[in-house]
Amino acid sequence: xxxxxxxxxxxxxxxxxxxxxxxxxxxxxxxxxxxxxxxxxxxxxxxxxxxxxxxxxxxxxxxxxxxxxxxxxxxxxxxxxxxxxxxxxxxxxxxxxxxxxxxxxxxxxxxxxxxxxxxxxxxxxxxxxxxxxxxxxxxxxxxxxxxxxxxxxxxxxxxxxxxxxxxxxxxxxxxxxxxxxxxxxxxxxxxxxxxxxxxxxxxxxxxxxxxxxxxxxxxxxxxxxxxxxxxxxxxxxxxxxxxxxxxxxxxxxxxxxxxxxxxxxxxxxxxxxxxxxxxxxxxxxxxxxxxxxxxxxxxxxxxxxxxxxxxxxxxxxxxxxxxxxxxxxxxx
Amino acid sequence: xxxxxxxxxxxxxxxxxxxxxxxxxxxxxxxxxxxxxxxxxxxxxxxxxxxxxxxxxxxxxxxxxxxxxxxxxxxxxxxxxxxxxxxxxxxxxxxxxxxxxxxxxxxxxxxxxxxxxxxxxxxxxxxxxxxxxxxxxxxxxxxxxxxxxxxxxxxxxxxxxxxxxxxxxxxxxxxxxxxxxxxxxxxxxxxxxxxxxxxxxxxxxxxxxxxxxxxxxxxxxxxxxxxxxxxxxxxxxxxxxxxxxxxxxxxxxxxxxxxxxxxxxxxxxxxxxxxxxxxxxxxxxxxxxxxxxxxxxxxxxxxxxxxxxxxxxxxxxxxxxxxxxxxxxxxxxxxxxxxxxxxxxxxxxxxxxxxxxxxxxxxxxxxxxxxxxxxxxxxxxxxx
Numbered sequence: 001x002x003x004x005x006x007x008x009x010x011x012x013x014x015x016x017x018x019x020x021x022x023x024x025x026x027x028x029x030x031x032x033x034x035x036x037x038x039x040x041x042x043x044x045x046x047x048x049x050x051x052x053x054x055x056x057x058x059x060x061x062x063x064x065x066x067x068x069x070x071x072x073x074x075x076x077x078x079x080x081x082x083x084x085x086x087x088x089x090x091x092x093x094x095x096x097x098x099x100x101x102x103x104x105x106x107x108x109x110x111x112x113x114x115x116x117x118x119x120x121x122x123x124x125x126x127x128x129x130x131x132x133x134x135x136x137x138x139x140x141x142x143x144x145x146x147x148x149x150x151x152x153x154x155x156x157x158x159x160x161x162x163x164x165x166x167x168x169x170x171x172x173x174x175x176x177x178x179x180x181x182x183x184x185x186x187x188x189x190x191x192x193x194x195x196x197x198x199x200x201x202x203x204x205x206x207x208x209x210x211x212x213x214x215x216x217x218x219x220x221x222x223x224x225x226x227x228x229x230x231x232x233x234x235x236x237x238x239x240x241x242x243x244x245x246x247x248x249x250x251x252x253x254x255x256x257x258x259x260x261x262x263x264x265x266x267x268x269x270x271x272x273x274x275x276x277x278x279x280x281x282x283x284x285x286x287x288x289x290x291x292x293x294x295x296x297x298x299x300x301x302x303x304x305x306x307x308x309x310x311x312x313x314x315x316x317x318x319x320x321x322x323x324x325x326x327x328x329x330x331x332x
Numbered sequence: 333x334x335x336x337x338x339x340x341x342x343x344x345x346x347x348x349x350x351x352x353x354x355x356x357x358x359x360x361x362x363x364x365x366x367x368x369x370x371x372x373x374x375x376x377x378x379x380x381x382x383x384x385x386x387x388x389x390x391x392x393x394x395x396x397x398x399x400x401x402x403x404x405x406x407x408x409x410x411x412x413x414x415x416x417x418x419x420x421x422x423x424x425x426x427x428x429x430x431x432x433x434x435x436x437x438x439x440x441x442x443x444x445x446x447x448x449x450x451x452x453x454x455x456x457x458x459x460x461x462x463x464x465x466x467x468x469x470x471x472x473x474x475x476x477x478x479x480x481x482x483x484x485x486x487x488x489x490x491x492x493x494x495x496x497x498x499x500x501x502x503x504x505x506x507x508x509x510x511x512x513x514x515x516x517x518x519x520x521x522x523x524x525x526x527x528x529x530x531x532x533x534x535x536x537x538x539x540x541x542x543x544x545x546x547x548x549x550x551x552x553x554x555x556x557x558x559x560x561x562x563x564x565x566x567x568x569x570x571x572x573x574x575x576x577x578x579x580x581x582x583x584x585x586x587x588x589x590x591x592x593x594x595x596x597x598x599x600x601x602x603x604x605x606x607x608x609x610x611x612x613x614x615x616x617x618x619x620x621x622x623x624x625x626x627x628x629x630x631x632x633x634x635x636x637x638x639x640x641x642x643x644x645x646x647x648x649x650x651x652x653x654x655x656x657x658x659x660x661x662x663x664x665x666x667x668x669x670x671x672x673x674x675x676x677x678x679x680x681x682x683x684x685x686x687x688x689x690x691x692x693x694x695x696x697x698x699x700x701x702x703x704x705x706x707x708x709x710x711x712x713x714x715x716x
Binding site (some may be wrong): 071259287288290291292293327328330 | 469
């Protein structure tokens, strides 16, 4: 076996950190700014040790002012730098939303194509750590709504390790969602991975009976469900959307045209969500391939509860994915 | 303007494949001309036209399968032909409309059925009528699996060209005989005839004929039955909501095919033909029946059927009536048997003649007199 194809075991957090290090090493225009990213090592220890390695000019602690430092990052990008802005959690991102939507996303247009904004904004998000309603938001759909942004979701260790490196080269603003509930999750990835093509969804598992389309924290849950469904004789394909904006229609349509059934899984509240959009595109672009109505499993539309059992019940879990899949494929 | 429709070539026929047009638009045709060749379960049948006139637009393409009753072309008068030929029939029966070729079912027509889009698409492609498909999907919706099941099932009956002709003929015989046994209350009679006068006469008669013109005993039998039928019009009839007596006497003669199965071509006006003419007609239809090259009128016109087992066969046959006819005469093999005449035993060539008759149409008394009449005719072959 080629040395490069050896697998290495690491946590999702470690994969994110290696990506940051590599980005900082490869291009000295790259720097990281965010709350507690330096001396504290990051709220979730993702940037631990980087300050010592790269110094305070490249690992920059910022005041608790999301609007202010996100705006500063946008300014640095306009000035030719490649800033990585870390917003500690998505729950605070609305404070920076005006900068992101009204500046980062529009300046290329407003300047008649003269000013592009190559900023990368990393945002932690997700449900599952008993942080209650105000700190458990899934706002991927909110950002994916905005033309001018590219929005990516890191659903696997492989993407945690590689996605940033492709995103940092993008000439336009990129939002990356990372999932705090997955930080300690161990996974195996090849030592050497080719650059990730972040503009395309990724078929994480091929199957013929149903397309389970998901992203973020839904990817591993769906894969686990798919593996167990094999015992029930159901061969499910799992698609990791990866890019929430733009959506990769081709991969979705090809898969649904093959399996003729689709289930979309996400943690975000179901109404006006990524799954709404994917479902609509399936209807528009491959209606006559469908052998069953498109089904969705999204977050229950309540403020996310604090108690563990209620928190678990508020988002799709493996058993639910299996149950709905069986029903859809006709084994329910 | 006459309409020329896909004919029904038997009670069991639902549709046929047009295999060849034997005319072109604008051709002048007269009654009895062969206009097309149609493939049915009974082989490729030459279809005759019954109107005189000019052939209109050919509405059906070669190799298209259409239900019985579909308009295939129009037969126009000279005036109509000058005015122009309507390319579409002005109106269609409701019954025919329902049986439009399946390929033409469009998605919009079947939209009211609860079926998945994929199932509908497959149904439209394969010509499946979704109203007849049972759904197994969510809320009883028809899904791909349900349609594909039907596609597999339909391959058999639809794909006539892919099944062997003998299988198809078997199915046609099965259908006709089942219908007969289901619907017709048969009664059976039997008598025996001394065939020595007939055999002697035939030997003499054949001496004067070249080999190919020689008469077979079967011609005597056909002629005897045909002549007897003139006296028993109730047996020369069809049962179709009551007894429909037939003016002409067309004898259906059962021809066994070498590949198995039977066909029953008609010998038209058998009572009016001389023995030589009958022999000619018989040779002709047997050859064509075995080549599966019969004409539509020969398949549909018979008014009574004869089944003749011939030499070396068993003595007696009780046939099953070919609907909508009301009687069938069966001739067994001629065997030598002890035979008493005027108180004396002798050995004679004996023929067993049976009658299967429809009790709705006639009673045993009629049948008995009919069989006796046939027997008597066979005693005087020179008069046939």
